[in-house]
Amino acid sequence: MTNALFLRKLLFWPQPWAAQVFMLLWVSLLILAPVGGQFATEIKSVISLHPPWTTLFKGETVTLTCKAFQINAPQKIKWYRWYLPGEIQYKTTGNTYEVHESGGYKCQAQDSHSSDRVDLIFSAANLILQAPSDVFEEDSVVLRCQAKANIVLNNMTLYKNGKILKILNKTSDFRIHQASMKDSGEYYCSGVKDTHSVSSNKIQIVVQEIVPDVRIHSHPEFVFEGLELVLICSVSGVPRPTISWYKKQHRLRKDRELQTSSETEFKVPVVQNSDAGEYYCIARNSRFSIKSNSVIISVKVPVSQPVLTLRPLETWTLVREMSLQCEVQRGSLPIRYQFFHEDVLFKEIKSSSGRKVLHRLSPTEKPFGSYYCTADNGLGPQRSAAVIPVSKPVLTFSSPGTRTFVGDKMSLQCEVQRGSLPIWFQFFREGVLLKKREAVSWITASYSFFLIAEHSGNYYCTADNGFGPQRSETMSLSVTVPVSQPVLTLSPPGTRTLVGNEVRLQCEVQRGSSPIQYQFFHEDVLLTKIEATSWRTKSYSFSVTAEHSGNYYCTADNGFGPQSSETINLSVIVPVSRPVLTLRTPRAQAVVGDVVQLHCEAQRGSPPILYQFYHEDVTLGSSSSPSGEGASFNLFLKTEHSGNYFCEANNGQGVQRSYPVSLSVKVPVSHPVLTLRTPRVQAVVGDILEIHCETQRGSPPIQYQFYRENVALGSCSSLSGGGTSFNLSLTTEHSGNYSCEADNGLGVQRSEAVSLSVKVPVSRPVLTLRTARAQVVVGDVLELRCEAQRGSPPILYWFYHNNVTLETSTSHSGQGVSLNLSLTAGHSGTYSCEVDNGLGPQHSEAVTLFVMGLTGSKSSLIATSVTGGLLSVMAVAAVALLFYCWLLRKAGGKPTFDSSRNPSAPDPQESTYYNVPGWIELQPVYSNVNPNRGEVVYSEVWSVKKENKLTAASEPEPFKKTVSPMPCAPSHLRPTDLCPSPVCSFSQDSCVIYSQVKGASTAASKPQFLDPLTPHR
Template sequence: MEIYKNGELLALLGENNDFNIRRASLENSGNYHCMGVKKSNHEPVVSKRVKIQVQELFSRPVLTDSLSESTHGNQVTLSCKTQILPQKSNVILQFCFYRNNQSLESGCSNNPGLQISAIWPHYSGFYQCKAGDVTSGIWKESQISQIYEQRVAEVQKATEFVTEGQELLLICSVDRNPKNMNFYWYKKRGYLSSGAKYKIASVKNSDAGEYYCRAGSFTSKPVTIKVRVPISQPVLTARTRQTQIVEGQQIILNCEVDRSSPEILYQFLHEDTVLWETKTSSILASFSLTAKHSGNYYCIANSGFGPKRSKVLKLSVIVPVSQPILTFHPAEARTVEGSVLTLHCEDPRGSLPILYQFYREKLLLPRSSTRSDTGASYRFSLTEAHSGNYYCTADNGFGSKRSNTVSLSVTVPVSQPILTFYPAEAQTIEGSVLTLHCEAHRGSLPILYQFYLETSLLDRSTVHSGVGTSYRFSLTEAHSGNYYCTADNGFGSKRSNTMSLSVIVPVSLPLIIFKVPRVPAVVGDMIELQCEAQRGSPPIVYHFFHEDVMLGSRQSPSGGGASFKFLLTEEHSGNYLCEASNVGKTQRSKTVVLNVKVPVSRPAFTLRASGSQAVVGNVMQLHCEALRGSPPILYRFYHEDVMLGNSSASFGGGTSFNFTLTVEHSGNYSCEADNDLEVQRSETVTLKVTVPVSRPVLTLRVSKAQAMVGDVVELHCEALRGSPPILYRFYHENVVLRNDSTFSAKGVSFNLSLTAQHSGNYSCEADNGLGAQKSELVTLFITGPTENRSAVATGVTGALLSILGLAAGALLFYFWFSRKAGERSASDFSRNPSDLNPQETTYQNVPGWIELQPVYINVNPRERDVVYSEVRRNKGENKYAAASRPKILTNEGSPVIYSQVKVACTPASRVQQSATSDPHR
């Protein structure tokens, strides 16, 4: 975890992720945020920004002082002023005073003021105060203030200078000027006059100096008065040791005025450019002369009353000649015989006039001496005798200087060269050796020969002796074209006549390529075979082959490749090559392989169960296979358009997908085949998953609180899980009472008129062909007169026969009425026995000791491992039932009596546990 302040990392936090500021200050104000990393995916997480504003407990103190009079003399009061934050007005500050970093009086106190005597020794100095809160340890210092024993004198005008002839007024004052205080004025410790004001009506130059005053025991700081005097026009003079001013000499410039002033600004200018300026008493300027120092000079003097300019002083600096420069026109050192050559000599620096002279091999050329202002030239027509070394001299009376030597060579231009081939044939075969020879019959050596093909330089060679030069090379196709050569000895290049050469190139190994509209190639696409030999002189004949069977021929009259097109079928997969032929030579390409892809066909989809039926828990295999299509093929399996999985068949054939059946697997299934060329989907196959019946729940219901002979009891049997149709059988002491089939999930019921013989154990059985399940036993106790039991038994027998006759019709009517009227499902009744009508009595597998209880029911409400046996009592129960109830199980606040808990860990119950709510109490 990291914490940031104003966007910059402040600290790395530890395990507790806390960051503490022990003592907050103004520097801690700012915007704070932290950043960490999630442990799950290591993504960074940034918190919101929090702005923290730290307020000052109190402001920085300000130190002030004031002078006052008392009976004991003058006093100075020091005050240390600050402001406390209104919310912290209860804070009591301490104040300390210091002079020259030494504590005053007895240290710090709560008093922000301190009085000291103005005549206290060493009163003047640097003062400072501190304010602080002892509790928090916060202390702040004021700025340092300098306090003088004397009070300052004031000059009426704020300017430093006073012009000669102006009035000067000086005023001496002190803070809180007491009555009858005497003032005295002094200049350089000499007494001038008394009074608070000192006035000079007309200031003279002699009035300049330092003034100060005394007021009582106070002495002011000295005030300097400067008097400015107007000056006259300056005079500029130059001094040098020689009569002629020559470059390199030392010269002194002097600028003077006839009247002095406290301070004068002098400026020296050359051609209106300021060279330097000075305010010092020295007014002499000294420097060494160069050629650029020639020109007009003057100076300017300024004492504050406006600048005064001297007259112009003109200097002409004589510059001795430097080494002259000799040049040729034209500038080439080698020239052609008969051309006109001009020699030019010039010194760029020397003062005029200058005498120039020209020499060849130390001999002065006739009529070459000249006196010129812009250099000198010598012009003549060249002969072979003019070859040699030349130089010139320059002189202006301060010493002659000589130029560097320049050589001249007179040459003969070359004639037109002649180009020849060896061998002389204009048409040759690639690979043979050809020699080019170029020769100019006239021309001064050395001669540079160059060989060209079209405009490309092939070779170059410089010949210093002999006649001509040759260039030898092996021919390639690129050497066909026009050839020529040039010869050049520095005075113009000459070109030979052009000669043409045609190189015959045998055909090279051709390259065959496929051109298809898509990759990979698919049946029905138009394919183009292209064959091309990169090298070879036209015409070229191309032959195309498939598995060594020729498909066709094409001719290329002007070079390049050839093409062959056809529509693809599956049989066109295989090896392809081509041949190229010219001038009796044939070359065969490498073999290339074409693989023609076939789009996938509509797949066949089948379902295969591990048993004879699709039953929950069995393994179902989905198989998908496309009979045509280039592998690999990707198969996808779908249930109601939701993909279950996929599998790839890399070498053809189909693929399968297995899973264990649950109830939710009923529905429509299909598969898809995809080989990147086409996607095909199978027909839909419907699967119905059969669920084995669960253990049924038997419920006995009577309308009275106590089952008696003659009462009608309703027997209801229901399996909470199982695929219809379901056959239900009712048993009394393992004797079948009734069989009923139903396509509904609500179970079946029938009524029984009770006789004494109907006491005993009841159960029911559910079977949907995947295995019968039997309910738990429910015991029924019937009370009534003994003598009436036979009659009741006879009635029960008749009732059973009637019920068996009406069972089928009653069952059909029951299901039809349930759908139409939307009555509450039987599952609600069986799963929530606590919600029954309080007037009806429901019993569940009750132990034998509760003989006087009403009817029971063995309920596993939500098919969990725990079975709750429930006893429900009515408000109007008889006294016998109440007397027989055990006290320890009585719950006065609830109509339910808890009798027994039974654990039934059946596989069917475990399957439903996660989908049901808690069992009823």
Template structure:
């Protein structure tokens, strides 16, 4: 802070008369320091003591100090100052005094004055206090700070640079003496105002009211109840009290400086319902509010769902009653009924209690049921109750799954039976032409399967049956046609007569014992295709051949129904032209099964057949395909092979029949019988021969009547008796058999 320059006025001293002089400022401001210095004109070092005076009164300073200072000048420091000293000379000591110097201390700022916006404020109204003063114009740059007091107690935050203090609200207890102080920030010059009295006026309470303030909405049991008591007017501390009409007792009390107060009742119960009022008092007559009715609502508890069935078990068509009831809860209550979380319906209970819902059962009503209760204070769901509706099994559907388009013997087929409706467990039965094949169970419902390995006998109608102890249901019949591969065919030769000559008609008959129609037969001579014939309805087929000299050799046939060609065993046919004895030697070797006893009998039959054809004079068949005319088959199945290259079938070991002839019944000149038997000569492995001779078996014997030579037949032509009869005759074994 800048100080004004001081004017130091020294008293004029006569060099002869003034032995001491006092140096001091003539004018200073409050808070400044005053420096005093006492000096002698000469021989200063002979001074022994120095004394300073103000207005003739000695100041208390050390007596041997030539200069002193008053650090902080005040208005009371104004006056006349002088000094005296004791001087020692060569001869003696003497006392000398200076002339008086006048010093004036100027006021830095005037004493503050406290002003109040209202000396009679109403409780709750604001009041502004002002501490008025300003620095001297010569020291206008001096900074001041202020502090306000009430009854020796500082107000607000203490010292502040602002000369004003605003009190937001004055209350009765704020009445009293107020004053302020002002001081410099650095020079520590402090001044205090005079005290002022403030009297705060109180307003009586009026218009007391009671209401439910929070939370808004109904009062819920278990929640918090907040009662708000308020007044329209009233100042100072107001005492609020809450009362219940039924007991006339206070349930709460609060004193606070506000126009309203709250009373919180935690975890309110139904017993807290009733009528309430409140009172307000601020020192005048207490005021009471009107009565307020409080209703406490109770949320619903978790309801209980009960299924009331008709009968020991729920059946389709039964009516079941769903009863839902909450044990606690303020009415009205709305009940909703659910099946697998889908609403079935709702019923209201205006007076509380439970409610029921009737349901006519169908097959789709099996599942979980629940109900929900809601009275506007929160919905609660019951526990889940399962209901199993027993559904009779519907007519099942049978599906036959085959590994290919056509069912073939040896395939594994799957019979799938499934009822679209029906309560589990379901027992499935499988039938073939009403004969049960087996059973299978579906414990969880759905379908079941049965595997069947096909044989030829498995063609026919299939059905299945579903049974869940509520009546068995049969499926529709499913037709299964099983394709049977052809077996190895058997080739039979039917010659035109017992004496086969060139031009005779030979019938080749080929037939399989098993095989699904249609069947295509192929006929071969020395592995050369003669032709083919179809059997659309199964059975065998024949092929006629007009014999030529080239037709001796091996014959066979093949059968094919689309599942693979099967080749017969070969049949050997050897014949020669006419001899001089007019006897044609025919040897038929049958491979495999034809070497048995029935085979030899068939041989005799063939000879007889050819003989009969010749005697009957039947013409040879016309249109019979020759090996050159047949270029190949006209039909083949999915499993057929190249008809020009039929599958090779290795025949068993050839058994050559050696005919031996002897006359029988020589007593008859007109009849000649020939006994024919065979001796086995096996070529190859004997084990592969279709027949071996055993000791306990008699050799096969065939008797055949041969034509008799006539004496007049000079040309060697055979004579044939049209009335001849042929007969097989038994004969005892000869030595050749052994």
């Protein structure tokens, strides 16, 4: 049983006021109970009623009370929103609202979801049955048969499922003391007023089963270390339960037996981190053993003081980045870390999985000053100790000059102006680490060595205390030595090069004091001479031609005699040119299944040449040409072979790619698929039918042709492939078989035929009442004929008398159906019918019938006398109108209304009734001509001449008899409601009188089964 359903049961369960308050508080906890370890987030508002009935009389008032079961709800709730019938919203500050109109009502308290809808009925009936909206097992239920004020009913009887349950003589209430499932059913009551039976509305009562429920909850679901933890186990539907507490599978405590379904607590006075985990409770008695949901308890632990460290701590090389690491030893997750520089926050990181974080800084993000970090998990921030990075170091030499000699002693000193100790100093020559020193008490370090020839070069030092190394300016040191044997290198490296490439000859000595004179030779011919004053290397570049093949060497001399390098041989080769790709097909247009030859050839290039063939960057194959000629590749065409092709040529000196060549492979169209798409499952006249034809494969453009019963409807072309559509506005003639064809010039393909059946909605039906005489009396047979002029069969017909269903019938041929009644006095009233063929019901106009009794009483004689007097007065007006109509007809004037709008005269032998008064002298035919169902109804009257028995087959004579005045509405209307000025218009054989009648009743729609909104009489 859901929380909302259980809540409604408690609200409407008859019990003392104090017990209701307790139950409401308990239900509020039940609503907040967690599901699967989490609190339910949906807190739904609830509407209660006073009085507690959902069916009342018109004019009465019901007070709605909106309640939201929240913790500290009175402090939170400041407004209530009401949803009235028609979705009208109304906002109040109080939680009550008075209503007196039928409809569905909802409310919403602040910070809650809207309530379930409550349907209220304010009935105009003389008798209603009142019952609570929800009934649960073991409820005490009161059913009340209530008559309208000033109406006395006798023989009050309560029915269940159509059978008499109890005769209510002295009281209108029926009480079910302990409801059970057998009390479910349909209830209504009836009484007798004078000689007429009056029935109430019908109410379907479903007794709902109470489901045992056990729930555990804690608010909140996390506690701080050292505080108290309280868990609550709530039990419902389990008599005299015994509660046991568990943490995971470990049993914590067994409580004493509870006398009633209620709740019990489990407390941990001082919470430790070890108390975190999963908790649940079990309720047991002789019948049940029910386990509650689980609650996951988290224990919050404050963070310890963080430690800021600089990483990497032991990487003594030049790095471009450094990392700050902030770490705590303990503390509940998640933890928010913040990094500060000179008390300015520059980075914030939240960690949900670990107790340390790293932040990487680039060189531009390393200003001077102090750094520290903080850590906070919501229980207060903790701050680390400050760390100061080192400043830029300064490198100095012990010798005052920059030119020294081999054997001298040299001291290098590296110093910083500020920085936290310890500091690591490193000394470098030409980027190579010479020495590493650690300073724990001073901000300077030194390094000494005796000079050798290799000590000439550039020196610098670095200092690092964990924030990353800081580098000094570079200082140059020159040691005077003779040049060593030079080394000649080619750039790019290798002994083979291409014509047109640029080759650089580089001559370098490993040692030797500057200046040095360099010379470059080709086959002992001097190419150039260059002097180097600061570097031990020089280069000479030239653009390669075929004549540059041969031997090269260089010399170096700094005054101690020239030194010559080894000889290098250079071979110049010709690279391949851009190849040309040719596609050779057996026909002008490539089609699936053809064989195409791909031929690739480069005009120049040193052999051997390797040719590679590609289709859209996918390798097809390769072929080698030892003599330098082209190569070919054959391809059996498939659908996917359309696209761009190219080839590559390579002779080891670079790859050359041809220009792409496009190939379009045509694919014949496949068997098309025809799809009919309508806006609903059943096609109906007036719908737009989309006919979609599509083929799964086939090269565009594709021409589509649409057919119905092999007759062409139209065609459409798809330029980019895919399908196309054709739209039709459906009529009844569009039923049949549809198909389509697809053609792209490689053969026509036709789809399978698809059948379509177009349905026609039923039109508004016409109800006709036929009797053997003009004025019906008790005992006559009445034929009710209901027929819709159009609509696809089968059609279901309903007949109604005073909005109560008489009979239903199905017409499989589409024609109308009839119902015969043997008339009694109770058959007077309003008749209507309804038709439906699944495309929407249509209701006829209402027709009123008055059945005369066989014998009259004194009162009927008096009524007849009064009626005769009224008829005499009205007859005078009718004679005048008919005379005026006769003059118009004789003079050739056109009637006021065109005869095409009036129904044709009925058969004189059989009178047809549409809206017949209770008293009449002639044999008229009545029909209701108020198509718009307004407040005014015009009754249309045709007067038909009575046939003489001897001239039954003769044609009817023109109307000559004076028509007595007659009312335009049923007899229950006042004379002041009648139209005082009727208008007359003649057709060929009848005169039509229109009379205005106010307050005409309309036919009711098809009644819903057990709808409490429908009054029952």
